[in-house]
Amino acid sequence: MARLVLKFGGTSVGTVERIKNVARRVKAVVDAGNEVAVVVSAMSGETNKLVGYCRDIAPLHDAREYDAVVASGEQVTAGLLAIALQELGVSARSWAGWQVPIETDGAHGSARIERIDTAEIERRMKEGQVAVVAGFQGIGPDHRITTLGRGGSDTSAVALAAAMKADRCDIYTDVDGVYTTDPRIVEKARKLDKITYEEMLEMASVGAKVLQIRSVEMAMKHRVRVQVLSSFEDKPGTLVVDEDEIVEQELISGIAYSRDEAKVTVLKVADRPGVAAAVFGPLADANVNVDMIVQNVADDGKTTDVTFTVGKADLALAIKVLQDNREKIGFRDLHTDGNVAKISVIGVGMRSHAGIARQMFTTLAEKGINIQVISTSEIKISVLVAAEYTELAVRALHTAYGLDAAA
Numbered sequence: 001m002a003r004l005v006l007k008f009g010g011t012s013v014g015t016v017e018r019i020k021n022v023a024r025r026v027k028a029v030v031d032a033g034n035e036v037a038v039v040v041s042a043m044s045g046e047t048n049k050l051v052g053y054c055r056d057i058a059p060l061h062d063a064r065e066y067d068a069v070v071a072s073g074e075q076v077t078a079g080l081l082a083i084a085l086q087e088l089g090v091s092a093r094s095w096a097g098w099q100v101p102i103e104t105d106g107a108h109g110s111a112r113i114e115r116i117d118t119a120e121i122e123r124r125m126k127e128g129q130v131a132v133v134a135g136f137q138g139i140g141p142d143h144r145i146t147t148l149g150r151g152g153s154d155t156s157a158v159a160l161a162a163a164m165k166a167d168r169c170d171i172y173t174d175v176d177g178v179y180t181t182d183p184r185i186v187e188k189a190r191k192l193d194k195i196t197y198e199e200m201l202e203m204a205s206v207g208a209k210v211l212q213i214r215s216v217e218m219a220m221k222h223r224v225r226v227q228v229l230s231s232f233e234d235k236p237g238t239l240v241v242d243e244d245e246i247v248e249q250e251l252i253s254g255i256a257y258s259r260d261e262a263k264v265t266v267l268k269v270a271d272r273p274g275v276a277a278a279v280f281g282p283l284a285d286a287n288v289n290v291d292m293i294v295q296n297v298a299d300d301g302k303t304t305d306v307t308f309t310v311g312k313a314d315l316a317l318a319i320k321v322l323q324d325n326r327e328k329i330g331f332r333d334l335h336t337d338g339n340v341a342k343i344s345v346i347g348v349g350m351r352s353h354a355g356i357a358r359q360m361f362t363t364l365a366e367k368g369i370n371i372q373v374i375s376t377s378e379i380k381i382s383v384l385v386a387a388e389y390t391e392l393a394v395r396a397l398h399t400a401y402g403l404d405a406a407a
Contacts, residue, residue, distance in 0.1 A: 037166075341390040
């Protein structure tokens with residue numbers, strides 16, 4: 001007998017028929033002799049509709065009431081799935097986040113889980129009851145409903161698996177695993193049998209949308225084995241595991257991309273200590289996340305240009321913050337470009353192999369693709385290129401690193 005947490009995303013529970021299909025899949029896992037908890041998202045499109053209601057009534061709405069509204073989508077799904085399971089003869093009960101309880105901090109709209117009391121759920125699971133838990137939500141220190149941010153049901157599932165010491169957390173979605181790159185761009189993309197936490201974290205952070213970043217961070221911290229698999233096809237998925245579980249590690253595991261990037265260049269800033277703090281401090285105070293950064297000394301040796309990237313959604317705010325602090329920073333001009341994309345090569349094999357960066361730069365040069373910004377980590381190299389070269393760059397790099405599936 002294994003203890004499993006199964007998570008089903010919005011597409012998987014998008015209609016009543018799909019909820020019935022999920023119930024049949026859960027029943028099969030229960031019939032195999034497993035203890036099961038299920039975490040569900042809202043039905044596809046439901047959260048966007050609820051968010052729209054809040055914005056239509058008041059663009060600057062109370063975040064606490066916003067959470068009360070948008071958390072209702074998951075509660076509907078949890079109740080419907082519990083009913084569907086009962087119709088199949090499976091003992092089941094739905095749980096809202098506050099009923100478990102899943103205790104969070106008070107950051108409404110982007111709360112972080114602090115503690116989960118699983119005693120009652122575990123007691124019922126041992127008696128054969130399936131716990132159907134509403135994802136994406138918890139209860140704050142003021143006893144109000146909180147939500148974990150978009151995609152937060154993944155985090156709910158991994159956190160519940162960690163708290164219950166589950167053998168595995170299965171994330172059911174509309175894809176059948178983690179691929180070496182986006183199969184919509186590269187037909188020869190391969191599904192990976194296994195991928196390390198670190199690689200999955202890097203892929204999630206640079207554009208791959210298979211798993212939410214915070215869920216991967218939590219899985220890595222608590223060593224929760226995660227499996228990504230399809231809700232619609234009965235086939236093996238991809239296991240996200242510790243590096244020690246992968247016997248033969250590939251040099252490069254994947255190519256990721258993100259079109260949600262904008263480039264900002266602050267021109268002619270005085271080249272003196274504290275200039276970086278003057279530029280990036282106000283951005284941090286405004287919660288603008290900055291990614292790639294390059295600083296160049298100008299020809300006169302007295303000024304510098306600072307180039308960095310932000311999410312496209314934050315570009316307008318970043319421009320306003322910099323303009324508001326122009327006198328303090330002392331820059332001459334500001335240039336922005338929203339027509340860029342970030343391309344990343346990811347693999348733990350980089351730690352022990354030289355020449356990965358050279359291969360990337362050579363491949364892009366051969367395709368006539370100019371690199372605007374470069375950033376690296378221990379297992380990732382990212383470059384910023386013009387957006388129109390996104391697909392060409394991804395295909396070329398996928399082939400160059402030997403990731404194409406055999407014909």
